Amino acid sequence: MTLTLDHARTIIAATRAKGREMELKPLSVVVLDAGGHVMAFEREDRAAPGRFAIAHGKAYGAVMLGMAGRAQMARAEAQGYFMAAVNGVYGGQVVPVPGGVLVHDGDQVIGAVGVTGDTSDHDAEAALAGIAAAGFVGEE
Amino acid sequence: MTLTLDHARTIIAATRAKGREMELKPLSVVVLDAGGHVMAFEREDRAAPGRFAIAHGKAYGAVMLGMAGRAQMARAEAQGYFMAAVNGVYGGQVVPVPGGVLVHDGDQVIGAVGVTGDTSDHDAEAALAGIAAAGFVGEE
Amino acid sequence: MTLTLDHARTIIAATRAKGREMELKPLSVVVLDAGGHVMAFEREDRAAPGRFAIAHGKAYGAVMLGMAGRAQMARAEAQGYFMAAVNGVYGGQVVPVPGGVLVHDGDQVIGAVGVTGDTSDHDAEAALAGIAAAGFVGEE
């Protein structure tokens, strides 16, 4: 199965609803397909203007590496020069922290979600809720 | 007035509806704020994966230069090296053709919409319908 | 409210006056709007030639992230790879130290000021005085 735009819209709506339920700061949410390409994005009012690039960087690194944000963060803390080098080969587009969440359909990665605006842990929690609402399993 | 996310969502929904009414190919639609920053984006199913960058480039050039896509195209045809140079100073992010449409609130530019997927003229026509649906005036 | 050029000129003049009163080294001062775009800049005589990029980097990161220089510095010290990655997604344009000061009008961020030339703490103090002179509240 591949992600459709309707899936992406559901993920964004449910991520945002979770953010409101948790009383998080304004969120920005991007959904990328299995090739790392942008399907849909929304930035909530009062979020800082540059949030697209952060959300995108969280999701892009996840899908390109096949490694969710939490694993990327662990690697960055253990071996910083490696993640810096990885970032170099991806044109500086990777933000290796929680909030970059892989979308699984069974054992297949079909995309990634990037969320930014609150703490990285809260961002990831909201993304997981969004992915579940679309019937998939998130790996944060 | 500044564009809100609700405005951006209305613009995207109405642009897509216009595309379906006109039986256009799958559209990708981005809305940027007055500073050229991404507010919302949707790429319809079956559109090519790289459409975000094209939609963004149409809207980004419009808002950064304060010049809609049709005027940019005229300038590019009359003085190609100038638009190439302008693109350079904006990091290669400008796509100077119709489908980059300014959003006016009275005499103020409050953002831009970028549409790609069908012919440039059809892309622009769909964007104008989307902007009108949100209560603003588009300049293509 | 949005910043006008007159506001920006007032901020720069008052920041420079504060610098002279504190007997700081020659200052360079930039004012960015809410979208991170340059409104005005002045570099005092005898400042090093490359000061525009430093002043810009302090202010640009602040407005794009919605996070003032002091908070960026704390994050960089706690989680260096994160701020390095953030810098990557913004094209290497972020300088995460004091002297990048947000301009608030009530609870809204309407721009940022970047000051460089003396110690980061002194740079920030001068910026705060400049912002206050224009009737706004700075967050350093």
Next chain:
Amino acid sequence: MTLTLDHARTIIAATRAKGREMELKPLSVVVLDAGGHVMAFEREDRAAPGRFAIAHGKAYGAVMLGMAGRAQMARAEAQGYFMAAVNGVYGGQVVPVPGGVLVHDGDQVIGAVGVTGDTSDHDAEAALAGIAAAGFVGEE
């Protein structure tokens, strides 16, 4: 003689005054020193947000090449690939049209002014007036 910040401020003020006298669209004006580094900049209200990069590109090419905007434009029209290549070696920062004006003190180039906002010819005319007001001779 080298340009001082007071010179730069005089040039900007007089360029803007000329623009108002000629009833031009809102102008953006940058002054670079003999090394191509930004000394001062102002963007008038209602100018498009991306005008710094255009003004800078006009002045930067002039001072780096020692060739004013009008001569650059002639070269671009006669030998487009050459100016494209020149732009490449300067990091894509050159905008080769009138409005990039060299500042001469006798036979020495001491800086450049970049103006954008109206037609290129009008931009250059305003810059010449600004340079004259500071007691120097402009070469457009």
